Amino acid sequence: MVALKFREEFEKNYNTYLPKSSLAALQKKSIEANVIYDRINHKAGDIVLFTGSYSTGEHNPTSDVDILILSNESEHERRITELNHPSIFGDSFDIRYKETDLNIEYIKLPDVFKLLSIVNTATNLYQPDLPNLQGLELRLAVRIYNGIPLLGEKDYISIKKNINIASFTSSATALSLVMAISYFEDSLYLSEIDSRLILSNAAFCLVMSYVNSSGNITYSVKNLRGRAISLFQNNKNYYMLNNVDSLLFVSDVSLPVGQKLVIDMIIRLIELLQKSEYHDLTLKMLAPYLQKIPNLLNTHRA
Template sequence: MDVSVLDRLPAPVRAELDRRQAALPAMAALVEADDDEPVLLAGSYATGEWNPTSDLDLLVLTKRHRSRRTPGTTNHPSILGDSFDGQVGDLPVNVEYVSAERLHDLAQVLESAAGDGGTVDLPNLQGLEIRLVQRMHSGIALSGTGELDRLRAGLDLDAVRSAATALAFVGTLSLMEDSTVLASPTRELMCRGAAESLLMSAVNAFGPLTHDGKHLLTRAARISELPQVPRLFSQIETLLFADRLPHEEALGLVLDLAEDLYRSFTDPRCPSRALPMLDPLVPAWAWTGRAWSAPGHGRGETGRPFLRKSA
């Protein structure tokens, strides 16, 4: 890659590279990109959330998949593409290559989420897919802006935020149901996982697309300063340590906050398809004894007393 592409790095990033003695020519030498392939600054350096342990991420949107291992790098292949780790000065650098074909496949999954007959399906997106969409939409274009705009248009951000919100919410209730039949210490592990999933759902609903725990707490803290957000954001520490509470208390806490969050999904700040994606799953939550209704959404279930799962 021509080193001039890196001249478009934001000034704060350039300053950090100078501090880390990361020379631009050495960084450019790690990247193999054709002139017509978009290159993005991605990850925490693109969002301004980097810390001393962060690597600098570059994403190359390729016309075709091919091995691009440069000397001194290690490869981490995946179904979406190859990811290479290298070192420039005092800075770890990751270069990821994703083909237009994979982006097209993902766009088709998102398009099919509209479903038939007015229904909205819940795409079963995994971490790498959510991460890719997050990097595509938050990344800073260093080259190929026109092609990048075209590719971004095919990746419906609202659909992905809706899916990330809904999938994490479903995971919360699934783990809490497990906690009603499993013995300690697995029960406590399920409670802790459920608490993190609920926070992940809330951050995706009210904040930026988030795929893992790295920036979860800092993003949640920023959301907590916004007006009229769910109660969960004022009880983050209590929620995340729910596994230390007696189980009945932990169960009540998580379900209370989950019910409050569910009602908030009608907020215009939330992705528009989260509730429709959850609708078909509501009957399976009868074990909670909760209503699972949202004002103005037009559906709800009659609450019943809490029933434990049979072992």
């Protein structure tokens, strides 16, 4: 009876909460709620979330189906056909179903609370620290915050209330911008071939910082260009809209031209953050690093 109750709750939430476009795309691949449910290993008290591109409607024909299970259990049974990609947070199993990969990730709840505590502690200081959040950590926070609850909805809502998404947004925005500034500085001193490579990284981080500043936290190149274009179209920021591809493909122009574009876009972003009513925390995190900007400008012009 208990197992049947879980299955019914799972299927109901799956068909109710998933975007209609995602449901339609998954049905074309013969993926229904029961296909996923039969391949997860959950226990009473676990929170099961539907995450990834199908949860946001950003899927494409090659997208995986992503399931995140938050659990107090440290071990989960592994099937012979599963491939595991373990991380510091737990196990992440890939299961092939027809032409689609199902990714089922098991995360220990104490690790989630530890991540939230680190960010909350760092950002609640008078002079906030800048949490050095890596892609895996940002990915986890975003997937929990934006996840679609399939099981354990009440417990999920309780956890979500503890996620200060503004702190994660500010951290992601500031860290990406700091990396852009650092890479740009390196491009002023390295050999030309190394400078061109490092400048591409600066531009990539810069676009990511722009996107993160909108609240749409992004931690990899996937969806970056599409999100950037959508952001600047919606904000009617046509200057940035016209320069998205110039930044992402900055290696196609000469090094001096690329450097000028990147430093100009860095300054524009800083000005946008200063004008925004939502980025006081971001600017406090950035304060120690923005002191470099005048010297970078002088060095570049020299």
